[in-house]
Amino acid sequence: MGESRCLVPGCDSSGHLSGLYERHFTRVACPLYHRTTDAQAKDQQLERDIRASDRQKALNKYRQGQVTPEQKNYQSRISSQRRQTAESTERKLEPVDEDGARETDLENLTPAYDLMLFREAQAVASARIEDDLRNLPDTPGLYSIEMGRFEMEVWYQSPYPEDFPRGSKMYICQYCLKYLRCRTSLERHNAKCVWRFPPGDEIYRKEALSVFEVDGRRFKSYCQNLCLLAKLFLDNKTLYFDVEPFLFYVMTVANSEGCHVVGYFSKEKNSFLNYNVSCIMTLPPYQRQGYGRLLIDFSYLLTKTEGKIGSPEKPLSDLGLISYRSYWKDALLRYFADFRGKVVSIKDISQEMAANSNDIVSTLQAVGIVKYWKNKHIILKKQDIFDEFEEKRRRRGPDHKEIDPKCLVWRPFQSADQAKAS
Numbered sequence: 054m055g056e057s058r059c060l061v062p063g064c065d066s067s068g069h070l071s072g073l074y075e076r077h078f079t080r081v082a083c084p085l086y087h088r089t090t091d092a093q094a095k096d097q098q099l100e101r102d103i104r105a106s107d108r109q110k111a112l113n114k115y116r117q118g119q120v121t122p123e124q125k126n127y128q129s130r131i132s133s134q135r136r137q138t139a140e141s142t143e144r145k146l147e148p149v150d151e152d153g154a155r156e157t158d159l160e161n162l163t164p165a166y167d168l169m170l171f172r173e174a175q176a177v178a179s180a181r182i183e184d185d186l187r188n189l190p191d192t193p194g195l196y197s198i199e200m201g202r203f204e205m206e207v208w209y210q211s212p213y214p215e216d217f218p219r220g221s222k223m224y225i226c227q228y229c230l231k232y233l234r235c236r237t238s239l240e241r242h243n244a245k246c247v248w249r250f251p252p253g254d255e256i257y258r259k260e261a262l263s264v265f266e267v268d269g270r271r272f273k274s275y276c277q278n279l280c281l282l283a284k285l286f287l288d289n290k291t292l293y294f295d296v297e298p299f300l301f302y303v304m305t306v307a308n309s310e311g312c313h314v315v316g317y318f319s320k321e322k323n324s325f326l327n328y329n330v331s332c333i334m335t336l337p338p339y340q341r342q343g344y345g346r347l348l349i350d351f352s353y354l355l356t357k358t359e360g361k362i363g364s365p366e367k368p369l370s371d372l373g374l375i376s377y378r379s380y381w382k383d384a385l386l387r388y389f390a391d392f393r394g395k396v397v398s399i400k401d402i403s404q405e406m407a408a409n410s411n412d413i414v415s416t417l418q419a420v421g422i423v424k425y426w427k428n429k430h431i432i433l434k435k436q437d438i439f440d441e442f443e444e445k446r447r448r449r450g451p452d453h454k455e456i457d458p459k460c461l462v463w464r465p466f467q468s469a470d471q472a473k474a475s
């Protein structure tokens with residue numbers, strides 16, 4: 054991985070969210086990003102150790118049928134912390150954070166106890182994730198992959214299992230995503246592999262374009278292989294093996310042979326921060342042909358169908374930011390082009406687009422059509438920007454692709470417990 058340094062602006066890579074190491078090199082383990090310090094992270098690690106040992110002692114006693122006064126006290130303290138919800142749910146719009154330099158401020162969004170559990174899970178995960186990444190070879194081992202009719206140069210390394218013999222080229226079955234060391238193995242595999250499309254449910258089809266919803270729990274190995282493949286083109290991706298809490302939306306283009314993967318995005322089944330995309334990727338041979346935009350549009354269509362507001366997980370990669378900015382900008386310009394009222398409400402736009410208001414405000418700022426004047430924000434109908442937008446619409450060729458909401462056949466995911474309760 055070469056010199057590994059944390060890319061969070063203002064961070065010098067010192068400290069670790071887990072409190073276990075002196076240095077970190079990813080955002081997930083960055084104390085600054087998580088609005089804490091190395092010293093606090095170390096204190097919390099100590100507290101976690103103490104809690105874990107207390108828990109063990111308490112468990113032992115419980116097993117012996119004893120409930121101590123301390124346990125009763127502890128229980129009532131936790132119950133009261135859980136009752137303590139946000140003082141005010143009306144949160145102020147936060148300063149727009151374009152680079153994802155800091156995590157969204159989570160205080161007062163949820164009971165303190167739940168936040169503590171979340172923080173604990175983040176800290177534990179940060180150590181595990183960096184351990185995985187640290188074991189990647191220092192020198193780029195893999196140079197290219199062959200998949201279907203394409204050979205692709207890889208952009209980054211990916212944590213394929215250590216016992217998998219590494220060569221400079223790897224072969225991937227384009228249907229089941231199994232990875233193989235040499236062409237002969239792939240040919241042998243191809244002769245047996247009966248897959249012709251991704252597993253899971255086909256939830257969208259229009260002409261040759263389909264989207265499959267793949268549950269990370271039911272199709273664990275497929276989703277892990279998809280993540281390992283995606284990591285070859287993503288710098289900051291940190292999910293490979295723990296795929297069960299995610300759903301994967303795989304976009305394919307069909308021909309007479311089968312459905313060929315063009316890209317995908319993953320999404321948490323239950324996102325604490327209302328992320329509607331965790332990772333998004335178009336395979337390089339299909340990039341810059343509008344598939345990224347289709348995937349983004351599709352992610353918002355799902356969010357709209359759920360009656361929610363969503364946002365992609367931050368920070369975005371450079372290409373991610375370019376693609377999202379372009380998507381948000383066009384969606385906003387379309388909104389304003391049709392808008393006949395006088396007063397624009399960010400909340401209304403947010404609902405219409407199913408997009409988070411921070412993303413909307415930051416796009417308005419980036420496009421340069423919002424101004425603060427006499428204590429008010431005003432939207433400037435800059436003619437050149439709207440002309441350029443209309444021109445772009447007109448220029449669209451016959452192969453311009455769009456998501457057609459009518460072709461979605463989908464019910465939002467419900468866990469087994471939720472399904473039972475409803």
Ligand code: ACO
Nearest residue numbers: 332333334335340341342343344345346370372373376379
């Ligand atoms: N240089 C300049 N502009 C670009 C580039 C590029 N290399 N690639 C895409 N764009 C622009 C396009 O011009 C288009 O803008 P426009 O509509 O205003 O013309 C917009 O970005 C979207 O282009 P698409 O063709 O729809 O997107 P694509 O299929 O290329 O996919 C994606 C974009 C998914 C970001 C792709 O580049 C990719 O997979 N990159 C590697 C993985 C990655 O970085 N993913 C995002 C991580 S962030 C996250 O996961 C939440």
Ligand code: ZN
Nearest residue numbers: 226228229246
């Ligand atoms: Zn296969």
